[in-house]
Amino acid sequence: MTAASGLAVEDEALVPVDWAVVLKDAVIAALVATLLALPLMGLQTYDIGGGALGIRTHFDWVAMAAAAVFTGRLALILQQRLRRGRERGAETIFARLAAWGNRRALPITLVGIAFALALPFLPFSSRYLIDLGTTVLIYVMLGWGLNVVVGLAGLLDLGYVAFYAVGAYTFALLARDLGLSFWQALPFSGLVAASFGVILGFPVLRLRGDYLAIVTLGFGEIIRILLLNWSPVTGGPNGISDIPRPSFFGLPFARSTPEGMTTFHQFFGLDFSPAQRVTYIYFVILALALVTNLFTSRLRRLPIGRAWEALREDEVACRALGINPTNVKLSAFGIGAMLGGFAGCFFATRQGFISPESFTFIESATILAIVVLGGMGSQMGVVLAAILLVTLPEFGRAFAEFRMLIFGAAMVAIMVWRPRGLLAHREPSLRLHTGRSTAP
C-alpha cells in the first residue's frame, strides 16, 4: 500500500473540474510559498566587513517562487483529476522500465559490463573520463555494499561512511607503519571494518529501525571525531598522505625505476604514461565492484540472504519461525561493513591522501541517497543513481551547486510517489506460489 495508490481514487467517471476550489487551493499554496520565501529568499544577508551583516532584497525571487508553486500546485491537482480511472503516466513508464529491466536483466548487465570494460579504450575516452568512471564505480561499490544492509536486510544505516573510513585508515596505517602494499592490506581493511560493524552491531541491532538509524549516525560521527582528534595515530585534520599506489602483480607504475624493481612500462616494453596508472586503477575498482555484485547476488540466494529479506518484510513472523533476528541482522551489518571497508581501502590508494574531511555525514547521506533513489534492493538502480549523482556536477556549476538540493528533494519525492525507488526490485527473491499475484 503506497501513498500514490492512496491518492488515485478508484475508477470513476471524469468529474467536472470545480475551478473555484482548485484555484483557491493553488492560491493558498502560493501564499504559503510567499511566506516561506519571504525571510530566506527575499532577504539575503551578506558580509559588509567588520563582523557585520548587510541585507539585500530579492523580492523578484519570492514572486517567482510563488508563481512556480501556484502553477505547480495547479498542474498537480489537474493531473490528479485527469488520471482518475486511467493509468498513471510517469508511474507506468518507470514501472515498465523496471519490468523491462528485470526481464532483460542478463543482456543489460552484459552490455553494461562490456561498456565498462571498453571505456578506457573508446576513441572519445580521456583521462578525465576514466577518473570520473572511477569515482562512479566507488559509489556503485559503496551503494551495493549499503544495499545489503538497507535494501536486503531493511536496516537503515546512517553511518555507513564510518566503515568506509575504517577501511581507508586501516590501509593507510598498515602502509605507513608496516609497509604493506595495497593488495596485502586489502583483506585486513575489510576484516577490520567488519569487526567494527559486528562490535557496533551486537549491542544495537536489537533496537527498533529508527533508533538504529540514529545510533549508526552517532557512531559515524564518533569515528570521524576520533580520526580528527587522535592526532598521534591518525594525523588529525591533516590526515595521512603518501599512501602507496597499487601495483600490477608487483610491478609499480612509476616514471623512474625504484631500486631493484621493474616498472610496469619497462616490463611490457611500453613508453611511460600516467594514463596507464589511471586506467589500471579504474580496472581495479571495476573488478572490486563486480566481485561485490557477484558476492551479494549470490548471498541473496543463500539461506542467509532469504533470512535478510524475510526479516525486512516481517520481523515478528521470522522470530516465530525460529530465525534469530540479531544474528541475521549482524551478518548483514558485518558484510555491509566489510564491503565498505574494501571500498575505503581502494579510496585511500586512489587518492594517495586521506583526511577526516572525506568521511562526513554528507557522504553517508549521499550513499544512502544512491541506494534509495535506485530502489532499495536493486543492483541496477544503484548504478543508475550513482552515475546520476556523480556526473550531475559535471554538467556545469549550477548543477554542482544544486546537486544535493536536487537529491534531497528527489529523496522526498521518491518516498512520496515511488517509495520502492525508481527501478524498484523490492519483491522478495522467493515467494510461495499461491496461484494469485500477491503484488499490490
Add this chain to the structure above:
Amino acid sequence: MAYFLQQLINGLTLGSIYGLIAIGYTMVYGIIGMINFAHGEIYMIGAFISIIAFLVLGLIGVSYVPLALALVLLTTMLFTAIYGWTVERVAYRPLRGSFRLAPLISAIGTSIFLQNYVQILQGAREKPMLPLIQGGFTVFESGGFAVRLSYLQLLIMLVTLALMAGFTTFIATTPLGRAQRACEQDMQMAALLGVDVDRVISMTFVMGAALAAVAGLMVTLYYGVVDFFIGFLAGVKAFTAAVLGGIGSLPGAMLGGILIGLIEAFWSGYFSVEYKDVSVFVVLILVLVFRPTGLLGRPELEKV
C-alpha cells in the same frame, strides 16, 4: 567549587536550548511515532530568520532592545512555524501508511534539502551577530575565580521556563492539547470520536517548530554566529535529550535537554573540549542499549 558552579550555569543554559528543541522531537514521536530528522534544520532556519529579523529591525530603526527582542521572537516563531507546517504537509503527510522506514528517509531528504536551500540562498559563510545583551552579575566568588551569570544566560533560562510552563498548561487544558493527548494514546480511536487527526498532527509540527525557533533565536544571541550546518549537531543532541528523558514525554524532553547540556558543559570543563560531542553520542548509544524507554518514558509495546 566555583568552577563547578560556572559549568553548572553554562550547562543549564545550553540544556534549556536543547530542551526546547527536544520537545519538537518528543511530541512528533509521541503522536505519529516517527523521528522528525529535519527538526534540527527547522531550528537552524529559526536561527537564520532571527538574524534576518534583527537586521531588518535595525534598518527600520527599532533600537529599544526589549521591543526588538519581542518583535524578533514573534516573527521568528511565525515564519519558522510555517516551515514546520510545510515540511509535514509536503514530506510526511503523504507517507502515512507507507512502509516503516519511508518517513525517516523522507525526513533525511528534507534535512539535506533544507540545509542546501539555506546554504545556496544565504551563503556558506558563518553569519556573525553583534552582541545585543551584554553584562551580567557575579553570583559567587572564591579564590580569585568569579562565577558569572550573564543577563543573557538568565534570560535564556527564564524564557525557557516560561515557555515550558505555558506549554504544559496548553497541553493540559486546551481542547487542542486534549486532542493531542488523545491522538498520542490511540490515533484511530481519536479519529472515530471526531478528532481531526490531520489538524492535530499539523499543529504539533507548528508548535514544535515555534519552540525550535525560540531555541534558534537564543543560540543566535548566545553564540553570536550562525551557519547552515548548525542544525545537524543540535538536532542529534536534542534527539539524544528526548531519548534520554524518555521519548514521548514532555517533562522528559526538558529533563533530558538539561542533562545533555550539563554533560556537555562538565565534559568540556573537566575532560576535553574536542571530545564533547562524542560524550553526547556515547550517552545516546548507552541509553538506547540499556534503557530504551529513557528516564521518564513508558515501555513501548510491540504491535504485530
